Amino acid sequence: MTEPVTDIAPDIVYRISQEADDVERAEISSQDKNIDSVAKGGNSKKSSQMSSIKFNALGTALGFLVNGYMYQVGSLLLTLYEDVYPTVYNSSTLQSALSTAVLYGVLFGLIAFGFIADIVGRKAGLIMCSSLVILGSILSVAANGTSTDGMMWMIVVSRAVVGLGMGGEYTCNVPNVMEDSEDVSVNNRGRRVSLLVMFMEVVGNNTPTLIQLILIAAACRNVTLDSRSSTGVSLPGCHPQVVWRLSYGLGLIPCVIVLLFRVRMSDSAMYQTDARLRKKLYDGLDLFVILRHFSSRGVGTIVMWLIVDWINYSQGNFSGVILEKVTGVSLFKTAWIGLVQGVIFQSGPFIASLVVDKLGRRNTEIFGWMWLASTQLINAGIYIILSHHPVGFIVWQTFVFIFQYFVFIPVYLIPAEVYPTRIRATMYGWSSGLGKVGGILGTTLFPYMWKGFGHGVESLDALRDIQWFYAGLEYLGLILAILFVPEYSKTSLRGEDRRYNELRRRYAARFAKSLGVINVTEAELKNASNSSLNLYTLLKCKLQGSQETYLRAKQEYAKMLLSRCYFQNSEEIENYADLPIYYDDRTLITKWIRQWRMGRARAAKYIENAEKLGLEEDNSSKEESNKNSSAKNDEINVDTAGAVFDSGTEKAN
Incomplete structure (x- = not known):
């Protein structure tokens, strides 16, 4: 079974938002400021x-x-x-x-x-x-x-x-x-x-x-x-x-x-x-x-x-x-x-x-x-x-x-x-x-x-x-x-946040692909972020509108979800739509059901892959992501933001 590729995009936004406050407090106006200055601002915030x-x-x-x-x-x-x-x-x-x-x-x-x-x-x-x-x-x-x-x-x-x-x-x-x-x-x-x-x-x-x-x-x-x-x-x-x-x-x-x-x-x-x-x-x-x-x-x-x-x-x-x-x-x-x-x-x-x-x-x-x-x-x-x-x-x-x-x-x-x-x-x-x-x-x-x-x-x-x-x-x-009852003692809450964001991105991409919403432009995604569509609107379209109207509403809703999950291009959506879904809720009943359906070895591998969704990504992942993602408004270097974030929090899973 193919191991999942851990997405960095939600965490990039996570870290960028964390640095945004540091930048404002330290009055850093340029991306070229050295990492030590940014880290100092991070310590002050800490x-x-x-x-x-x-x-x-x-x-x-x-x-x-x-x-x-x-x-x-x-x-x-x-x-x-x-x-x-x-x-x-x-x-x-x-x-x-x-x-x-x-x-x-x-x-x-x-x-x-x-x-x-x-x-x-x-x-x-x-x-x-x-x-x-x-x-x-x-x-x-x-x-x-x-x-x-x-x-x-x-x-x-x-x-x-x-x-x-x-x-x-x-x-x-x-x-x-x-x-x-x-x-x-x-x-x-x-x-x-x-x-x-x-x-x-x-x-x-x-x-x-x-x-x-x-x-x-x-x-x-x-x-x-x-x-x-x-x-x-x-x-x-x-x-x-x-x-x-x-x-x-x-x-x-x-x-x-x-x-x-x-x-x-x-x-x-x-x-x-x-x-x-x-x-x-x-x-x-x-x-x-x-x-x-x-x-x-x-x-x-x-x-x-x-x-x-x-x-x-x-x-x-x-x-x-x-x-x-x-x-x-x-x-x-x-x-x-x-x-x-x-x-x-x-x-x-x-x-x-x-x-x-x-x-x-x-x-x-x-x-x-x-x-x-x-x-x-x-x-x-x-x-x-x-x-x-x-x-x-x-x-x-x-x-x-x-x-x-x-x-x-x-x-x-x-x-x-x-x-x-x-x-x-x-x-x-x-x-x-x-x-x-x-x-x-x-x-x-x-x-x-x-x-x-x-x-x-x-x-x-x-x-x-x-x-x-x-x-x-x-x-x-x-x-x-x-x-x-699940066991979450000594488990990082931030790790659970990353797992949740990862699940949202994969399901959003799958939903969009099932509706043919793949070739979307950056402008379309930006406009979709302000959409007023919600589940009630979709239900109303399904009950009162035509099939065509309902399909268009679902496609617009899919674009809104993609925008809220911070997708930036069609290639990224396509890649995420094909990624497998792993999630372990840490309850005994689910563990037994998984072992009965998959066998002990595959079930253990499934849990291992699920845990990876909450881990901090390695440096190679950062470098690859930096080629495909950017902070559009502030143009903040992702590695610098990561340095500030890591200096201010305890890393544990």
């Missing part, structure tokens, strides 16, 4: 870039501290609402709405801001996210109504607004800090992102519990679920609005601080380069490559997130209620226990972050699922026994859930690594967003499952049956992780 990376890291840490706070602030408040408001206690619908409002907002925020982060920019998206969180928090504090029911529904709406901004935090921030970490250390990229994201989010999870502990001690110390149900009225001596309004209001302080940081944060260097290269546009090639080559890893990034969120959110949002039911402790003691557990849980993401690079993302996640599934079976078997020993129940639950972060951290990291910069935030948004569907389903169905398994009663036997159900979900997660 220093400025590292300064931005540090500032971005601080903004990321504070942002996820706020996210953690906003996620957890409602957990104990849901218990409070049930204890003191009969409207909430008697309505499974309102319980589900209060517990899922943030999740619905997060779901839409993840998807919407995924597009915004890729098209408009990471920084612009983050500013919008912080503004939404502040707006929703203000509405939460000011919630009111002519009845308790109306007030609760206003809280539901305001928390959904908060969730919209929180969802955008993930899709704008995690890809940005992941791309920054590529320039800090490829080998330790997972540890850095884990500490800035998951570790800080867990710190944020513990913060509202500490605050609410103080507030409950002052306002509602003696409120318990048992006394609430027996009285049937709001308990005397309790001031619930003091607790929940201050809980929401105090969260505004860090939100404002984060917004100030957002103004000074910057888009990652990788995103800025990619945005210049693709002009912030999507096209049909992106959708084709995603469906053709990313489907298996899509299962690994989406379904894994769906299962883990189903379990995590349903158990987390109702943890206080469950704890009161099992142990019979007061609301104040429930807060104390939650705080102690949270402090202990803090060790989970820290330990997982230390091993996620050494073990690899996939192995870490497999270990996490094995642990959770096995301990969940034990938990279901001894649930009733533990319910008679409150201390033993709390200790066991704490011990089990420390290791859940061996699943959470890979689930957070993998979607930000396995997709190229061009579509990273969008695919991260869809992975996490569809994953949040699991959280919404789990949290919405939990109260109904509890009463359903208990034949209309929220009993301990029903809780035990739910544990059996969760064990089955976790074993499903284990099997899917083994088959569909």
